[in-house]
Structures are given as C-alpha cells and as structure tokens.
Amino acid sequence: MSQWIKYSEQKPEKAGVYLWRMDINVDGVKLIVRDDLIYHTLDTLYGKEIVELLPRFAEWHNFRKVVPKSLEWAEDDNSKPDIEVEGFELILECPFCHKVPDLKATGGGGLHPHRWNKFWLHHSCEWVCSDIYHNPKNLIKFWNNAVSK
Numbered sequence: 001m002s003q004w005i006k007y008s009e010q011k012p013e014k015a016g017v018y019l020w021r022m023d024i025n026v027d028g029v030k031l032i033v034r035d036d037l038i039y040h041t042l043d044t045l046y047g048k049e050i051v052e053l054l055p056r057f058a059e060w061h062n063f064r065k066v067v068p069k070s071l072e073w074a075e076d077d078n079s080k081p082d083i084e085v086e087g088f089e090l091i092l093e094c095p096f097c098h099k100v101p102d103l104k105a106t107g108g109g110g111l112h113p114h115r116w117n118k119f120w121l122h123h124s125c126e127w128v129c130s131d132i133y134h135n136p137k138n139l140i141k142f143w144n145n146a147v148s149k
Contacts, residue, residue: 007071011053012037019080020055022114023070026135030086031105033113034076040065057112068114085119085136092144097125101143103136 004021012018014037021032035056042050042060052065055073059066083103093100101123105116119136121143133139 002075002077004072004074007067007073008069012073013053015039015053017076018055019074019076020057020113021070021072021074021086022068024114025117026137029136030070031113031116031136032080032084032086034080034082035113037073057114059112071114083113085140089140089144091121091140092147094123094125095147097123099123099125103140105136 016037017034018037019032020035021030023029024031037053038056040052040054040058040060054065055067055071057067081102083105085103091100091103101121103119104122105113105119107116107118117134118132119134119139120132121139131139133142
C-alpha cells in the first residue's frame with residue numbers, strides 16, 4: 001500500500017477511487033474506507049458555480065468545503081477491504097464457512113463515514129453477529145470471543 005498523505009497538506013489531483021483514513025466518533029478509532037474523489041458543483045446565490053474535486057463524502061457549509069480534520073488519503077491498490085477499522089485485532093474467520101466477515105457501517109449521515117455510528121458484520125453463510133454496535137472495537141472483540149471458543 002502507498003503512504004498516507006494528509007489531505008490538508010496535499011490533495012489528490014485526479015478523480016478516481018482512493019483509500020481514505022479518518023477519525024470517527026469513537027475514541028482511538030480510525031476508519032479506512034474506499035471511496036470516490038469526484039467533482040462537486042455548488043451554485044451560489046450570485047449565479048456562479050463553484051466546482052471542486054473533493055471526496056464524495058465532503059460537505060458544503062456556507063460556500064466552503066468541509067472534510068474531517070483528520071482526513072488522510074492513499075492510492076487504492078486493492079489491498080484493503082471497503083471498510084476497515086485500524087488499530088486493533090483482526091476479525092477472525094467464521095467457524096462454519098471459514099471466511100472472514102465484512103465489516104459494514106452506516107448511520108449519522110449515510111454517505112459521511114466520519115459520522116458512521118452503527119457497525120455490524122456480514123458474510124456469506126449468514127451465521128452473523130447481526131447486532132448493531134456503536135463501537136467497532138466492541139463488535140470485533142465480541143465476534144472474536146464468540147468464534148474462538
């Protein structure tokens with residue numbers, strides 16, 4: 001994987017898919033997501049358009065772009081899943097289908113990963129931890145404890 005670059009110091013130069021790393025509303029948790037860098041257009045009250053290349057999850061507030069302060073980006077080399085939580089143990093494989101479940105997330109703003117506050121695991125055999133957790137650390141700890149017995 002390529003090196004993480006602070007978004008505040010250098011922005012990607014072309015549209016495409018990148019890896020994005022940011023803090024979320026859970027202490028000590030960094031979320032990594034694969035998402036698009038796209039052209040955003042904002043029509044102003046004065047009939048002018050502002051067009052800027054931004055992450056899909058960027059928000060406009062009073063004619064300025066807003067991204068998480070902690071935002072970092074890297075080239076996508078397909079070495080990571082679509083969603084990954086950084087900084088703690090790996091998710092263990094399912095004892096029935098022997099596949100590692102995918103971490104899924106939503107809430108707190110839909111397309112805005114830095115606001116996600118609901119996490120769950122999903123995989124093909126449907127023997128899943130379907131409960132929703134607000135802290136992905138607790139979810140992964142629960143899953144790993146359950147399948148390691």
